[in-house]
Amino acid sequence: MSELHTILPVRPLTRESFAPFGDVLETDRAEIRLINGGTTERFHALSTASVDPDGRVIISLFRGQPRRFPYRVDMMERHPLGSQAFYPLADRPWLVVAAEDENGAPGEPQAFLARGTQGVNYRAKVWHHPLIAVGEVSDFLVVDREGRGANLEEQSYPQPYIIEDGGWT
Amino acid sequence: MSELHTILPVRPLTRESFAPFGDVLETDRAEIRLINGGTTERFHALSTASVDPDGRVIISLFRGQPRRFPYRVDMMERHPLGSQAFYPLADRPWLVVAAEDENGAPGEPQAFLARGTQGVNYRAKVWHHPLIAVGEVSDFLVVDREGRGANLEEQSYPQPYIIEDGGWT
Numbered sequence: 356m357s358e359l360h361t362i363l364p365v366r367p368l369t370r371e372s373f374a375p376f377g378d379v380l381e382t383d384r385a386e387i388r389l390i391n392g393g394t395t396e397r398f399h400a401l402s403t404a405s406v407d408p409d410g411r412v413i414i415s416l417f418r419g420q421p422r423r424f425p426y427r428v429d430m431m432e433r434h435p436l437g438s439q440a441f442y443p444l445a446d447r448p449w450l451v452v453a454a455e456d457e458n459g460a461p462g463e464p465q466a467f468l469a470r471g472t473q474g475v476n477y478r479a480k481v482w483h484h485p486l487i488a489v490g491e492v493s494d495f496l497v498v499d500r501e502g503r504g505a506n507l508e509e510q511s512y513p514q515p516y517i518i519e520d521g522g523w524t
Numbered sequence: 525m526s527e528l529h530t531i532l533p534v535r536p537l538t539r540e541s542f543a544p545f546g547d548v549l550e551t552d553r554a555e556i557r558l559i560n561g562g563t564t565e566r567f568h569a570l571s572t573a574s575v576d577p578d579g580r581v582i583i584s585l586f587r588g589q590p591r592r593f594p595y596r597v598d599m600m601e602r603h604p605l606g607s608q609a610f611y612p613l614a615d616r617p618w619l620v621v622a623a624e625d626e627n628g629a630p631g632e633p634q635a636f637l638a639r640g641t642q643g644v645n646y647r648a649k650v651w652h653h654p655l656i657a658v659g660e661v662s663d664f665l666v667v668d669r670e671g672r673g674a675n676l677e678e679q680s681y682p683q684p685y686i687i688e689d690g691g692w693t
Contacts, residue, residue, distance in 0.1 A: 382585055391654035396587040400670055404573065404581040412573040412581040414609055414645065414667055416551055418565040440583055442665050444613060474665075476583065485560035496611050496643075496665050498583055501569055 361463075363428060363516040368451055368467035368475070376453040376481045378402035380442055380474035402476035406437035410502035417441070417495045419488030424520035428452055430511045431461040431482040437500025441486065442474030444494040448523045451475050452484035460510050466518055482510070490524030532597060532685040537620055537636035537644070545622040545650045547571035549611055549643030571645035575606035579671035586610070586664045588657030593689035597621055599680045600630040600651040606669025610655065611643030613663040617692045620644050621653035629679050635687055651679070659693030 366372055370379045378401060385398040404412045431454055443449055449469050454461035461482035469475065476498070477483050486495065500506055535541055539548045547570060554567040573581045600623055612618055618638050623630035630651035638644065645667070646652050655664065669675055 380583060380585070382587070385585070390586075391588075394589045394591070395655050397666075398585040398587070400582040400584055402583050403670075404583065404667070412667075413569040414549060414571050414573065414611075414643075415569055416549070416554070416567040417559075418551070418567070419560075420563045422563070442583075442613075444611075474583075486564050497566075498573070498581075498667055501572075 360515045360517050363464060363466045363518050365450065365466045365468050365518060365521055368469040368473055373467060373475060375455060377438065377478045378476045380440065380476060381472060402440060404438050404440065404498050405479060406500040406502065409504055410437050410500040412498060413501045415497045417486055417497050419486045419493050419495065421488045421490050421492065424518060426487070426518040427515045428464055428484055428518060429515040430509055431464065431484055432507060432509045433480055433482045434500065434506045435480050435508060436504055436506040437479050438476050439497065439499040440474060440476035441495045441497055443471050444496060446471030447490060447493055449489050449493060450487035450518065452487065453477065454482040456482060464516050468521065468523065527684065529684045529686050532633060532635045532687050534619065534635045534637050534687060534690055537638040537642055542636060542644060544624060546607065546647045547645045549609065549645060550641060571609060573607050573609065573667050574648060575669040575671065578673055579606050579669040581667060582670045584666045586655055586666050588655045588662050588664065590657045590659050590661065593687060595656065595687040597633055597653055597685040597687060599678055600633065600653055601676060601678045602649055602651045603669065603675045604649050604677060605673055605675040606648050607645050608666065608668040609643060609645035610664045610666055612640050613665060615640035616659060616662055618658050618662060619656035619687065621656065622646065623651040625651060633685050637690065637692065
């Protein structure tokens with residue numbers, strides 16, 4: 356890889372580190388309500404789905420091919436009109452990449468390693484990389500928006516960021 | 525079990541059999557969109573989350589204790605103000621029980637065996653039994669409603685229905 360690039364460090368996904376971008380969906384430190392006659396623990400309202408008035412909240416399933424490493428992060432996308440949540444359906448680690456906005460373009464990306472029991476909900480307008488499955492074909496439940504209006508923006512980086520192979524598989 | 529009761533047959537969960545109650549969340553026969561540069565299949569809009577104007581759509585995680593069989597269905601509940609979706613996080617069968625409304629009370633229940641790759645979204649106002657996990661403690665991602673107003677009704681059956689042990693574990 357001879358082009359100019361920056362190596363992107365990968366940090367563990369935590370509520371604190373991900374706070375600028377949205378919520379981490381995980382049972383740790385969630386509010387627990389005992390329901391259904393004590394047979395069910397409800398880890399309550401890990402996040403809220405938000406959509407504009409023209410939008411509806413829909414439930415979809417994404418089936419992601421595993422990415423190859425070193426992985427080249429050269430673009431980001433965002434959804435101006437609604438949040439987008441991902442939750443893994445196999446207990447397998449995956450990668451989350453998000454960035455703060457800088458005058459309408461994604462700033463330096465931040466990469467997070469999510470456990471197989473951690474999902475995320477990107478807030479509306481938050482720059483993020485498309486789904487990065489690791490190791491095997493991986494299914495995710497997705498809660499996002501459908502409706503009128505343009506809900507996808509994409510931007511390329513002038514110079515790529517590289518995620519090295521972390522041996523996560 | 526000497527009391528008067530009715531044995532409840534358990535049918536496979538299909539889109540057709542569940543249609544009076546809501547949507548089955550499954551990839552079979554779903555609309556597929558190839559996204560993210562061809563790396564991801566999006567099984568699009570398996571269902572829509574619906575809430576009243578005072579409500580928000582929230583994402584929670586339910587952790588259900590396994591039920592013992594024969595299982596006694598003696599009550600049902602419903603959520604007048606919003607839909608409620610369940611999707612299993614382990615590939616393990618589980619049971620879905622729903623009923624049509626008869627003058628404000630649940631009619632005869634219908635029981636469905638869901639595969640570990642099938643979720644359901646109960647429409648608002650649909651009578652259903654609380655979560656029935658089978659075999660082991662089981663986690664489910666849940667998409668339902670939070671907000672002002674009474675969103676839970678419960679009703680007992682005058683006589684119980686019994687689900688016999690189907691050896692699903």
